Amino acid sequence: MSLSNIAKNLKGSEIIKIAGEINELKRKGEQIANLTIGDFDSNIYPIPPELKNYIKEAYDANQTNYPPGDGLLVLRDSICNFMQEHLGLNLTSNEILVSSGSRPIIYATYLALVDPGDTVVFPAPSWNNNHYCDIIGAKGIAVPADADNNFMPTAADLRPHLKGATMLALCSPLNPTGTMFSQKDLEEICDLVIEENRTRPAGSKPLYILYDQIYAMLTFGGHKHLDPVSLRPELKDYVVYIDGASKCFAATGIRVGWGFGPEKIINAMRAIVSHMGAWAPKPEQVAMAKFLQEKSKVDKFLGNFKARVQKSLDALYVGFQKLKDEGLKLDAIEPMGAIYLTLKIDYSGKVAPDGTILKNSTDINFYLIKEAKAAFVPFSAFGTGDDINWFRASVGACSLQDIQEMIPRVGEALRKLK
Ligand SMILES: Cc1ncc(COP(=O)(O)O)c(C=O)c1O
Missing domain, CATH: 3.90.1150.10 (Aspartate Aminotransferase, domain 1)
Structure with missing residues (x-):
């Protein structure tokens, strides 16, 4: 065969x-x-009991036809509020794309931004970037991160590899380590990306950041989740965020993920996700929208x-x-x-x-x-x-x-x- x-x-x-x-x-x-x-x-x-009930109710209410390609508006609005309340991120619903878990969002980010032969830089250890590079035909560069820095990459680690690269894939809190960026380290990496993009001729591809924060709600002690655009707002046009309900609500089998970023990129990703048909099931979207609006139950x-x-x-x-x-x-x-x-x-x-x-x-x-x-x-x-x-x-x-x-x-x- x-x-x-x-x-x-x-x-x-x-x-x-x-x-x-x-x-x-x-x-x-x-x-x-x-x-x-x-x-x-x-x-x-188990998943939150209210979420489970809302899913059952949505099936009973025959919410079983195709959802919109970018996700139900009511869900995207709820995600905006959720992200604002918990992470202080200011989003509008047209900057958000919903899919069946966050994996299709990661794949769609690669497909929307990276051409075969382009370079994607990511730390080692990290989760699955090597496989996405293989599928896309990108040149993946795995940059070893140091145990002394909790296996989080630093600007010094990444600097030699970013010239001409198309995407830098980062994750915090990081799978597999459970460690997180310090503010200084993430700021220095952001500055490096800004510096690299300043050197690129007008009209050429910039260096983008894929920022996977699927574990952002699960932080412990005094450790505060940080993200590139909050630290450096001028990066807004260059960062696609990966997020979703799988980990923070123990809802890996519910398959509601989302991503957000510049509207133009999100629109391209919506078309890709639609061709894959990788939408989150509609009853789960209806239920998740309702659950996210109930702040006290979520908290x-x-x-x-x-x-x-x-x-x-x-x-x-x-x-x-x-x-x-x-x-x-x-x-x-x-x-x-x-x-x-x-x-x-x-x-x-x-x-x-x-x-x-x-x-x-x-x-x-x-x-x-x-x-x-x-x-x-x-x-x-x-x-x-x-x-x-x-x-x-x-x-x-x-x-x-x-x-x-x-x-x-x-x-x-x-x-x-x-
Ligand atoms: C860092 C990271 N991003 C994304 C995902 C995928 O999540 P989902 O189940 O929503 O597709 C995982 C799953 O293990 C993960 O560890």
């Missing part, structure tokens, strides 16, 4: 391979603390949900710090946002009890799945080399109790390594 070059060259997900291993053990009746998937167990983290849900996610992340962080204090070669970066914790499990080169040498982070991960019944995702799945012993732990699909019970198992398994 002859497939297209895109289909032939698309890389499979490393996370799917890990899922295969976990499922195999589950089939044998093992209990695994599965911290691999960037999703929620909806029995632990109540977010407050409670965030506190629970933070409790799990903190338990994991504190647990790993304790194992580190006991002498194990571990580390963790303080949780700042999203549903992820960055863990260092520095055991490559060590020998397992059965004589197997753990050559890299993938081997360490599979060892822990088998020996500690604990599953993480090595950063190599997010574009770094597999010689880096850093991992993503995602807490959305695990109970607090499962996380607490898993930590001593990890310690025990690591102590067996020679």
Whole structure:
């Protein structure tokens, strides 16, 4: 069978391979603390009850025909208010595009701005940019970010790669690290983009920023979400934002995402999303619009949900710090946002009890799945080399109790390594 070059060259997900291993053990009746998937167990983290009821009501009211290509106006108006209240962003409904989750918005941003052969710059680790570049035929440049800077890229990291590039893809809070930009770092990156665009001849393509803030509502402690246009308003014509309901309302299966940016770009993206037919289902749009208008219910849900996610992340962080204090070669970066914790499990080169040498982070991960019944995702799945012993732990699909019970198992398994 002859497939297209895109289909032939698309890389499979490393996370799917890990899922295969976990499922195999589950089939044998093992209990695994599965911290691999960037999703929620909806029995632990259900969607807001009002949202669920409004969805049912919308089906009962036969809201089941095609929605408009850019999303229901009432939803886009509600999103404007939601963004204003929570993030202080001033938007109008014609700067917003709704789609079936935020992924089609990301893909449409690539399609609207990037031509085959254009350069797209993104940090490593980061989520899926390499795959979007492969699909588009863009030249992706993965710029390694430093553990000492919480794996967030800096202007100094990016500067050598931006000359002539078409898009810089950024994300904060970042999947996979759960860390966020400091104001200084994001301002310096914004200034770099402004500086680069000043050098471009009139009529040539500028450097755009894709800014993925899908986790913006999930920030902890004193960490405040920041975004490029709020820091540097002159960037307004050059930034497309990715956002949506999937993560902040534990609503990954509801499929309501949105993006916003310059009207001209959003119009182009609307045409692309329409040809894909990647609209959010109409009943979900009707329900989401109604829910977002109920500020006290939204705030109540977010407050409670965030506190629970933070409790799990903190338990994991504190647990790993304790194992580190006991002498194990571990580390963790303080949780700042999203549903992820960055863990260092520095055991490559060590020998397992059965004589197997753990050559890299993938081997360490599979060892822990088998020996500690604990599953993480090595950063190599997010574009770094597999010689880096850093991992993503995602807490959305695990109970607090499962996380607490898993930590001593990890310690025990690591102590067996020679
Ligand atoms: C950074 C980031 N952006 C976008 C998405 C996609 O979200 P959605 O489920 O709304 O398509 C994810 C999902 O994991 C993500 O981690």
